[in-house]
Amino acid sequence: MHSYLDFEKPVADIEGKIQELRALAAGGESVNVEDEIGRLNTKSSQTLKDLYAKLTPWQKTMVARHPDRPHAADYLAGLIEDFTPLAGDRNFAEDHALIAGLGKFRGQSVAILAQEKGSDTQARLKHNFGMARPEGYRKAVRIMDMAERFKLPVISLVDTAGAYPGIGAEERGQAEAIARSTDKGLGLGTPSVSVVIGEGGSGGAIAIAAASKVLMLQHAIYSVISPEGAASILWRDSAKAQDAATNMKITAQDLLQFGVIDGIIEEPVGGAHRAREIVIDRAGTAIEAELSSMANMSADEIRKQRREKFISIGRTLP
Incomplete structure (x- = not known):
């Protein structure tokens, strides 16, 4: 049984009726419900298709935050073999919001950076809801340094509402840690591919998404600030998050x-x-294709391509 979002209520109503009919049949009622269940299944599928064909930016935000959406740990389990986690920033602490390590991706050794939100209450608390502290970004720099030393491609999975805004994080240099991680990603001499799998929020996302190639899932979001945060700043009203989501692109x-x-x-x-x-699997195929396209490039060529990619953003708008 799925957890339904607010705008999915028409689908929830239809699937609720299907469950009722199945319960009747299981209870030994002498009625033939298979034809009706088939009709309702078809109607449910079409209704879902119609809803998702015209999602608003705010509805996409809700989908990107769906609690049942695959998290970074699911992608690591499905795509990475022999994963060896590497912990700590060699300075202050281990940050569980950002999983880092080495492994095999479809036969190729890679370094991995992955923001993990957690899939239940205990995991969410452990991973701090995917919001990394400075030590998380310093760990990312350490892993990227290692990847460059051993000429390993870097794969990063982005899923965070933003970097952790707590007092302790700011005291330990959150902004500086994000800046150094972003700078390291931009100057990396090995291929890098980043995938926004859910939310890509603020500097907390760009710190590991400054990659040669940046991909997004169809209903993911990527923004300089959350819609709620933007609404609070612009209109002093977080209830206007829907307007912010639409205007922020x-x-x-x-x-x-x-x-x-x-x-x-x-x-x-x-x-x-x-x-x-x-x-x-689709994400893995897309990552593999992007890494293959950069396989024969030199470190200087990789840096030049990445530099040109980021410098060109905003220069020519449609």
């Missing part, structure tokens, strides 16, 4: 048009949470 489709990202990974009808294995 945070969807994958808008960002591809503006040249901020390089590609979109299609999600199944109804979002990634309805067919997790399919989405994870």
